[in-house]
Amino acid sequence: MEGDSMNWKERMPAPVRDMEFAEYATSRDERPVLVDCALGTNPLGSPDCVRKLIGTGRLPDPGGYPGDDLPFRKALSDSWKGIFSPDEVIIGTGSIGLIISLARTFCATGAAVLGVTPQFPDGPMHFQLAGASYRQISLTPPGYELEFSRIAEAMIGDESIIYIDRPHNPTGQVPDLEEMAFLAEKCRKQGSILIVDEAYGDFLPPGESALNLLSPSMVVLRSFSKGRGLAGIRAGYCIIRDGEARRYLRKVAPPFPVSAMAMEMATASLLDGDYARRSRETAREVKARVIDTIERTGGVSVARTHPEVPILLASLVSGQGNLYEILM
Numbered sequence: 001m002e003g004d005s006m007n008w009k010e011r012m013p014a015p016v017r018d019m020e021f022a023e024y025a026t027s028r029d030e031r032p033v034l035v036d037c038a039l040g041t042n043p044l045g046s047p048d049c050v051r052k053l054i055g056t057g058r059l060p061d062p063g064g065y066p067g068d069d070l071p072f073r074k075a076l077s078d079s080w081k082g083i084f085s086p087d088e089v090i091i092g093t094g095s096i097g098l099i100i101s102l103a104r105t106f107c108a109t110g111a112a113v114l115g116v117t118p119q120f121p122d123g124p125m126h127f128q129l130a131g132a133s134y135r136q137i138s139l140t141p142p143g144y145e146l147e148f149s150r151i152a153e154a155m156i157g158d159e160s161i162i163y164i165d166r167p168h169n170p171t172g173q174v175p176d177l178e179e180m181a182f183l184a185e186k187c188r189k190q191g192s193i194l195i196v197d198e199a200y201g202d203f204l205p206p207g208e209s210a211l212n213l214l215s216p217s218m219v220v221l222r223s224f225s226k227g228r229g230l231a232g233i234r235a236g237y238c239i240i241r242d243g244e245a246r247r248y249l250r251k252v253a254p255p256f257p258v259s260a261m262a263m264e265m266a267t268a269s270l271l272d273g274d275y276a277r278r279s280r281e282t283a284r285e286v287k288a289r290v291i292d293t294i295e296r297t298g299g300v301s302v303a304r305t306h307p308e309v310p311i312l313l314a315s316l317v318s319g320q321g322n323l324y325e326i327l328m
Contacts, residue, residue: 042229060260079270095223095236107132111160120169144303148179165197172309188217202227233262283310
């Protein structure tokens with residue numbers, strides 16, 4: 001009888017059913033947008049080399065499934081001058097697709113994840129949806145300085161994952177790599193995974209990437225959506241030194257996460273070093289003007305940030321008022 005049957009909602013994962021997440025903004029405004037602060041796409045648009053590739057008509061036929069991704073993984077390794085091997089690369093549907101797979105792989109019910117607040121919210125969200133608890137270290141206004149030493153001090157030994165974004169989202173700051181090396185070593189000693197989300201990493205010189213530090217405890221995420229100007233192709237990758245961790249992740253990751261056409265376009269973009277340079281120069285120029293405008297607005301401060309990372313965090317000094325209306 002209908003009254004005796006179990007409701008399907010009672011059999012679904014409790015975090016998926018019960019957790020609610022607020023959006024960044026819930027209102028729409030008809031006023032013209034002067035600076036797009038939404039999804040962080042590259043203001044230069046896609047690279048010329050990719051647009052030319054599309055125009056040639058030589059992209060793979062979409063009628064078949066993607067083939068072996070080894071050529072793409074080799075191209076990624078070559079673009080980083082071999083500091084990681086193709087075998088250490090796992091590709092995914094943008095960095096967020098890889099975060100979801102990492103959460104499903106390493107976050108059993110009861111697992112503990114440590115992060116900071118504010119930070120990119122989708123990482124903690126998916127760790128919690130997978131059943132993990134999430135503990136956060138609050139960054140202090142108005143500078144909101146992200147100090148890896150504070151994260152290391154806050155570790156109590158039960159963490160499955162330490163999740164950080166560097167460049168930090170939303171402030172755009174870039175903490176020192178030496179501090180990260182200390183944090184990575186502490187994670188290695190206690191058996192935790194350090195996930196470093198470098199979604200905005202292409203706005204920094206290659207020498208600033210956590211890929212230069214790779215230890216067995218680290219997973220470094222990279223995306224083609226921001227600095228590479230290819231948000232629409234949904235391509236990303238992560239580098240994992242630990243072979244056992246890679247094997248587990250491959251069990252969970254969906255098949256064919258990146259289309260053959262997307263891999264061709266992403267590979268073409270790797271050869272365009274001038275685009276990366278122009279992206280950093282444009283970000284520096286525009287960001288300086290934006291910060292100057294904000295700082296000339298009374299009662300508003302800007303958190304610590306890197307001049308070439310195209311995101312920042314502005315806040316009201318008093319904590320009172322409508323920042324959106326003030327800046328518009």
